[in-house]
Amino acid sequence: MRRAGTVVLLGLVGAILLAGTVRAQEDAPASEGLTIRGFYLGMSKSDVHQLYEQMKAAEIAPYTSIERAEFRDLIMLDREFGGMGNKIEVQYAESGEATYFKFQYKTVGILLDYGVSEPSEFVSRFREQYGIPEMAFENMGFVSAWNHTDPAAGYKLSIDDAMNITLQRP
Numbered sequence: 001m002r003r004a005g006t007v008v009l010l011g012l013v014g015a016i017l018l019a020g021t022v023r024a025q026e027d028a029p030a031s032e033g034l035t036i037r038g039f040y041l042g043m044s045k046s047d048v049h050q051l052y053e054q055m056k057a058a059e060i061a062p063y064t065s066i067e068r069a070e071f072r073d074l075i076m077l078d079r080e081f082g083g084m085g086n087k088i089e090v091q092y093a094e095s096g097e098a099t100y101f102k103f104q105y106k107t108v109g110i111l112l113d114y115g116v117s118e119p120s121e122f123v124s125r126f127r128e129q130y131g132i133p134e135m136a137f138e139n140m141g142f143v144s145a146w147n148h149t150d151p152a153a154g155y156k157l158s159i160d161d162a163m164n165i166t167l168q169r170p
Contacts, residue, residue: 033155034130034167036103037111039088041155041169045096048073061110077107085164103165119144119161126159135159 033041038051049066052075056064061077063086071092078086088107091100103111114125123135123146135146135157144161149170158166 033153034132034150034157036101036130036165036167039090039098039101039167041098041101041167043098045073045092045098048075048090048098075107077110079106079110085162100168101166103167105163108163108165119159119163122163123159126165132157 038054039048043051049068052064052066052073055061055075055077061079063076063078063081065076067074067076071094073090073092075088075090076086077088083106085104085106087102087104089100089102089104090098093099112126112129114122117125126132127135132148135148138145138147146159147157149156151170154169156166156168156170160166
């Protein structure tokens, strides 16, 4: 009986490690840019909508909805009904490809789940998870931000001190 329990435990540990590997691959930098929880520059509007449907089906947040427009979508994720800071803004080119993402701080907390941390610690964890070599710090008075541009991969990344993440073309 003890051996069967050990086998079940090892199987559970293996499943957890596999799930972590799949998530890491999903979030790993793409060869053509940066992918954040499945979102990447150049993805089609239909792929964004499909990703939204997957997030909704997985019940990633108790309150999930989308406002669709021709050149912009707002995906709302929240643990509480209503409020601010709970949107993923997606802007599209005329071709229908995503050219801009802004992950507001509540969505960042839900999608990345790093727990409560100082902005510099958050940026450090994000850089490590996504393989970003360095980010330049800029103090702009009311707001500070860490920025990284990778022209070869075709993206500009900014994380402000409120932990909003912006991903766009350089």
